[in-house]
Amino acid sequence: MTFSDLPPETEELRQRTRRFIRETVIGAEPAPGGRLDQATRDRLRTAAKEAGVFAPLVPREYGGQGLSPAHWSPVLQEAGYSPIGPSVLNCMAPDEGNMHMLHLIATEEQKKRYLAPLAAGDVRSCFGMTEPHPGAGSDPAALRTTAVRADGGWIVDGHKRFTSGAIGAAFCIVMARTPAVDGAPEGATMFLVDLTNPGIRVGEAIHTVDRAIDGGHPHLYLEDCFVPDDAVLGEVGLGFRYAQVRLGPARLTHCMRWLGLARRAHDIALDRAARRELFGGPIDTLGLAQHLIAESVIDIETSDAIITKTAALLHGDPKAGSAMSSVAKVHCSEAVFRVIDRAIQICGGDGVSDGLPLAQYLNEVRPFRIYDGSNETHRWAIARRASAARGAAVRAGEPYRGDALISQGGNA
Known part of the structure; x- marks a missing residue:
């Protein structure tokens, strides 16, 4: 992985992160299927602060590294090279997305009360959007949790599920x-x-195949829950607009972290293919293995490219960036899965055993095709935007190419 065009300060942070993950974090990873325990996480977070790699996305005034959104990807990929790396560095969902949104729209008092301790790693947070059917899920407009005015505040009632990080x-x-x-x-x-x-x-926990997110994905119940007026984040009635401030970048940072894990899986496969002999030579000299390796390189590089493009759009044109984040989410979530699956195939029986972490990596990334909106929902939105954009172009005077082909006797 080379990033020759990074500013020197960012490249230094990437290199520090790379060394810290490989020299300090990987050796402390739990066994496949296990979870990072609190004591180990606290010890590693202290070490991360001392190494100058803690909270890379958090502004400097809150103790972070102040990384520009345009340069998130190289550092988050390095953090994601270990499945516990983002948690150790305090750049894991849902805290990372919540910190980003709080920094942009919270009041100064809310930043002091909620953002500061979250950025310091003293507390964790969660985001309550998803609800049991027929409530909000892939369709946020189905939101059923309600809040009504009360003296000095609001009464909130509802039932959330898959509230990642709530425990x-x-x-x-x-x-x-x-x-x-x-x-x-x-x-x-x-x-x-x-x-x-x-x-x-x-409420009750929902047991899923992934283990990387601290606090699981439990149910959350709100019953006559009174909150004061100063608990409103942003402005009343604009929650869906603010959600886009969080969800577009959050989808992309998921892509960045999981692409780092795909690189780790690919390295494991390359090491195995170079060392193990089959039919008279190393596996990496066999055509079938070379095909798998090449396909993974293609998936990694195309994912990296689409992440870079989306990050630039989010920085310069947030609306276009949010739309492109759907494309990135679908592509990367499927490409990363393919890379890890091929690594398992190259490693054979060991790949599906707990002797290697690859099977657990597959468990970690599989839910990403559902979390943050199912890939099917994103494809629906992508297609609608494409049709709408083409329709607008035709109405503005661009030729309708289908008619042109038919009138010329061409093939569609």
Whole structure:
């Protein structure tokens, strides 16, 4: 992995992160299928702070490295080379996305109360959007959690599920439907809800195949949950707009972290293919293995390229970047899975055993095709945008090529 065009300061951070992950973090990884324990995480986070690699995306005024969004990818790929790397470096979902949104839209008092301890790694957080059917899931407009005005605040009622990170979190950013009130439109509103609030309760865990996200993916119940007016994050009724501030970059940072893990899997496969002999020579001299290796290189490089393009768009044209993040999410989530699956194939029986971590890597990345909106939903949105863009171009005077081909007797 080479990033010759990075600013010197960013390249130094990437190199420090690379060394820290390989020399300090990898040796502390839990066995395949296990979870990072609190004591080990705290020890590694202290070491990360001392190494100057902690909280790479967090602004410097909150103790982070202040990395520019345009340069997130090289550093997050290095962090993602270990499945526990992002958690150790405090750049893992959902905290990373929550910190990004809090920095952009929270009040100064909210930043002091919620962003500062989150950036320091003193607390964890969660994001309450997904609900049981027929509530919000791939379709956020189906939101059923409600918040109504009360004296001095709001009463929130609802049921969330797949609330990633909720077990042990200090607070949740809850999305709730609100009526038109005090000049604000009917819509969705975000609320900062402390998990010590008696009206909110972490419910039963949902057991999934992934292990990297601290705090699991449990149910969350809000029953007559009172929050004061200063718990509103942003403006009342604009929650869906603010969600895009979080979701577009969050999809992309998932791609960055998991691409780092795909590179790790590919390196494991390359090492095995170079050392192990089959039919009179190393595996990497066999055509079938070379095909698998080449396909993985293609998947890694195309993923890297689309991440870079999307990051540039998010930085310069957030609306276009958010749309492109759907393309990146679909491509990268499937490409990363293919890379790890090929690595398993190259490693044979060991690949599906707990002697290597590859099978657990597959478990970690498989849910990404569902999390942050299913790939099918993103494909639907991508197709709609493509059709709408072409329709607008035709209405603006561009030729309708289908008619042109038919009139010329050509083949469609």
